[in-house]
Amino acid sequence: MPEARFRITYALTCGAGEDAASKARGIAYEQTVELPEACVPADLRERIAGRVERLESLGPDRARAVISYPAEAVGEEIPQALNLLFGNISLQRGILIEGVDWPAAWLERFAGPRFGIEGLRGLCGVTERRPLLCAALKPVGLSPAALARVCAEFAAGGVDIVKDDHGLADQSAAPYRLRLEMCREAVGRVNARTGGSTLYVPNVTGAAEGLEERIDLARQAGCRMVLISPLLAGPDVARRVAAESGLAMLAHPALCGAFFGPDHGIAPQVLLGDLFRILGSDGVIYPNAGGRFPFSEETCRAINDRLRGPLGSLRPAFPVPGGGIDAHKVPDWIDRYGFDTIFLIGGSLYAQPDLVRASRALAEAIRSAVE
């Protein structure tokens, strides 16, 4: 069996006095033994330190490097994998992680998405090949009753998934428990009337002590999916939720943009694609091209590919682009992104006076686009 190794591709930008070869070699040591080469016993240089596999100039100050690392340097835990990826080198400059080949044997440690695309379709009762429609419940400051009314309107309009805004936590205006009960009940009432299967997805992101209780309450209330912001709650906390809760998990990218520097960070398709899928997200929200955030369509497609394409034996996960989408544009986005997409709609619904009608127009636009 070949030795299991992480292979990481970096785009390097060299500052004054830096050369790409030394920079790559520095990374290989910094991210493992964290000592200058001369201080490292010879056997560890061979066995543990990263190995620069390839170095290719991309111009005077830029290079692409591929460095491989033994899985032994990581162990079997997500925090240490994150540390290998970007722990100390985050504190340097001009290092962008463009791609990771994850060792298949290492990936097998992780359950990944519990439901995945097919499973989540099942939860939503949408077996036909069409995208799903998700709406965000907001704003913070409304009472649980007011939020529950909005939920009911989305459900009546045929939205598949009504998720809490990730900014709804446990604030006094709508404490988690009461919001959960009232929103879940409102959606359930509409489902019973229409025969629909709209999911209400509460945001469980919160204090470390309270997370388990929030999940238990969600499960008891009959929810099948929860929202979590992995970087707010802790990436491995999110993984544990996906692995142990029995619920589907929708991941929100809050804070992630800190990693999306143009020449320093972790590319969105690695963080939101690979990593969030490894954590077990069944759907991953990201800011769509054409919305109010500066993601390019190329970036969005790369995220889609990493969420849906092969990754060990992990189930594929839904991309959930949000922003820049309305009833008029939906057919075009379906053409670009395909059926296995959840379209997240926020502001463009709230800008219309009648939420039920606005939701219905979108739901119909989706259905008629794929007929």
Add this chain to the structure above:
Amino acid sequence: MPEARFRITYALTCGAGEDAASKARGIAYEQTVELPEACVPADLRERIAGRVERLESLGPDRARAVISYPAEAVGEEIPQALNLLFGNISLQRGILIEGVDWPAAWLERFAGPRFGIEGLRGLCGVTERRPLLCAALKPVGLSPAALARVCAEFAAGGVDIVKDDHGLADQSAAPYRLRLEMCREAVGRVNARTGGSTLYVPNVTGAAEGLEERIDLARQAGCRMVLISPLLAGPDVARRVAAESGLAMLAHPALCGAFFGPDHGIAPQVLLGDLFRILGSDGVIYPNAGGRFPFSEETCRAINDRLRGPLGSLRPAFPVPGGGIDAHKVPDWIDRYGFDTIFLIGGSLYAQPDLVRASRALAEAIRSAVE
């Protein structure tokens, strides 16, 4: 009683087509109601949305903005505070958080550093006014016996705190439990012989399920302090460790550099100073000026100030600069940073053939510099 508000100061860099006033107003809404102004009920615009308090031009494309937010928009939990700080706007560009005025009433929710500077001095048996000396145990790949030998050498040389490298987790070469037992015992043996009080500080950062066990084991082994990387483990997970474990906490900045973009992110003194202190860190490691990371001395001083200066009623925490420090330079760094500092030494010790002697030279340099 005046309403409790977060006041956040931003340096804004405007891209093509952006103006600072709209950008500031956009942030105030994005980070709270997350809707365009027109879609927000009038009472929530007043009660929940952020309020641009000040806007000052810093040149054609740059401005400083102060925006205040009601504590009600945050609630009482760290993840939501992080979300207010940089959740969605992380995904935009040109937004740098330079400073935060935390509402005193909100800070009171948090225990902060359990030991603080005075308490940690007590744990180390260093009541005289001198900096503490910390050494990092590495590299990953060594056996527990080999690591324990290094620990004993540091302790024999008079190092106050021997901390695991943050890259030591639970890898097969030195599994957590065995490393903990052997290192703790090695340090204890030296302490018994010399009458010293060197602390061995194991890295407990790991999978969410196992964290509590690692802390219990550390406590049972007699450790008084643990190392955690808040961004690897989850910021609120770290807070919980500080609040509940009864142990002192040393925080490592792995991944933090993602936030330190020159014109987009969270300034180091806010993240490593304010926030890590609110989480309850008794000491916060950061890359010192003059080492292999690009922090300026001004940044380091700003971190020191935020860790040691007034912050509600939270205890002051130790700054732990690492890098660029050796026996020769120690007096100068003491002049610059003061007594209430822990100097973290790694590579410069390992580069010397005799660790005991190298440690002793440093320990003596510190003692004689303050006599």
